[in-house]
Amino acid sequence: MDCESCGEIVVRGLAGEAAPPELDAARVHAAECAACGETSAQLEVIWGALGSWQAPAAPLDSAARLAGQLALLSAAERRGSPGPWRWAALVAAALAGVLVGVVGTASRPIIEDREPTFVLLLRRGPGAVDPVDGPVREQMVAEYSAWRSELDRSGVLRGSRLLDADAGLLLRGRTVAADGVLRDGAGESVSGFYLVAAEDLRAAGAIARTSPHLQYGGSIEVRPTVEPPRAGGR
Amino acid sequence: MRSAPAPPDLGLQQRLRAGDREALTVLFERHREHVFALCWRLAGASVAEDLLQETFLRVWLYRASVTGRAKFSTWLYAVARNVCRDYLRRCARERSLGEEARVDALVAATPHPRGRAEGRLAIRELVAMLGPDAREALILSRFHGLSYREIGEICGCTEGAVKVRIHRALERLRTAVENKEARHGL
Numbered sequence: 178m179d180c181e182s183c184g185e186i187v188v189r190g191l192a193g194e195a196a197p198p199e200l201d202a203a204r205v206h207a208a209e210c211a212a213c214g215e216t217s218a219q220l221e222v223i224w225g226a227l228g229s230w231q232a233p234a235a236p237l238d239s240a241a242r243l244a245g246q247l248a249l250l251s252a253a254e255r256r257g258s259p260g261p262w263r264w265a266a267l268v269a270a271a272l273a274g275v276l277v278g279v280v281g282t283a284s285r286p287i288i289e290d291r292e293p294t295f296v297l298l299l300r301r302g303p304g305a306v307d308p309v310d311g312p313v314r315e316q317m318v319a320e321y322s323a324w325r326s327e328l329d330r331s332g333v334l335r336g337s338r339l340l341d342a343d344a345g346l347l348l349r350g351r352t353v354a355a356d357g358v359l360r361d362g363a364g365e366s367v368s369g370f371y372l373v374a375a376e377d378l379r380a381a382g383a384i385a386r387t388s389p390h391l392q393y394g395g396s397i398e399v400r401p402t403v404e405p406p407r408a409g410g411r
Numbered sequence: 412m413r414s415a416p417a418p419p420d421l422g423l424q425q426r427l428r429a430g431d432r433e434a435l436t437v438l439f440e441r442h443r444e445h446v447f448a449l450c451w452r453l454a455g456a457s458v459a460e461d462l463l464q465e466t467f468l469r470v471w472l473y474r475a476s477v478t479g480r481a482k483f484s485t486w487l488y489a490v491a492r493n494v495c496r497d498y499l500r501r502c503a504r505e506r507s508l509g510e511e512a513r514v515d516a517l518v519a520a521t522p523h524p525r526g527r528a529e530g531r532l533a534i535r536e537l538v539a540m541l542g543p544d545a546r547e548a549l550i551l552s553r554f555h556g557l558s559y560r561e562i563g564e565i566c567g568c569t570e571g572a573v574k575v576r577i578h579r580a581l582e583r584l585r586t587a588v589e590n591k592e593a594r595h596g597l
Contacts, residue, residue: 184578184582185574185578188577188578188581188582189574189578191581192552192553192559192577193556193558194558194559194574216585219585219588219589220581220585223581223584223585223588224553224581227538227549227553227554228553230452230538230554232447232448232451232452232459232554233451233456234444234447235443235444235447235459235460235463236460239443239447239460239463239464240436240439240440240443242460242464243436243439243464243467243468244436246464246468247432247435247468247471250468250471251432
């Protein structure tokens, strides 16, 4: 065996691609040839040292993020049958967080007949980030705005509003039971809502999971809407 | 009570091809750590999660081409590899600076791999500076335990080419370390 073959077999051996007889022959050669012996030892050290380059685990929310992206893509798919190039643009745009100009830009405030729609009730409580003025507020405004644009341009948004954080009335019977914003036992109140179209509750939940609201300590309640019963109907 | 065995990838591939998003979810759970690790090593920590997402979005997009003839993980690795390549191309990471010059520059600051943790870190940095073909082949072999045949399918080359790429990659690392030893009189 020559020295070149020895080195080649040693590398294949490290990669699990060399047969035992080949390895034996290479070892015999390396034992007799000082240069090959040293080279083999160095290659084994490097192969072993590479083992310390361990990747961390994938982020825990990566599955939820993928589900959200797929929900948005499916919504866009339902609104047309884009060709391969438009599809590629959709994927790229979805990853960039902006589905600019691919599936239309207009809001669709009218619910289509029998279209399954869901209300995303954004709730805030004492644990949520307070959007005080400054860089944090600017960042939050930018992220919420980008999210809304993404929903809009992907064709799932049917309407949205933020609610006044301070003003509200609670009526019971003919009297005003409370003046101000209603808070539950945990101190949470509804801070806004989005009306979205989705295949089902799970898909709506996947869309909700893409909201920056969750990153800022808020919660989102997802509720299906139903057709109101018609008077005299069955 | 034992839980039912997970369905093999082949059945999931058929469901995926038929447009079953649940099948994609199962495949994602099954393979995401491997794909994430590949993206992490090929393209870097800061974009690995984005590239993981893009890989599976492409899997969904190209689900009609999942035939079941090839092993799903091999096809998936090929998609991930292409995603990483596209990203690196977009970012012009593969700079015009000559590969030799880049390696030499790093070697000058590389401790011996038999030494401390920073030595191992330097080896990692050296791998990142290998040419894309050699880097991909080495990473797929060393960290993902793939055979030369599988790596050839993923990278679109012959087994012989894979053998040459891995051999050259390791030789380059060995030479770099050897030169470092000589410079420091080790």
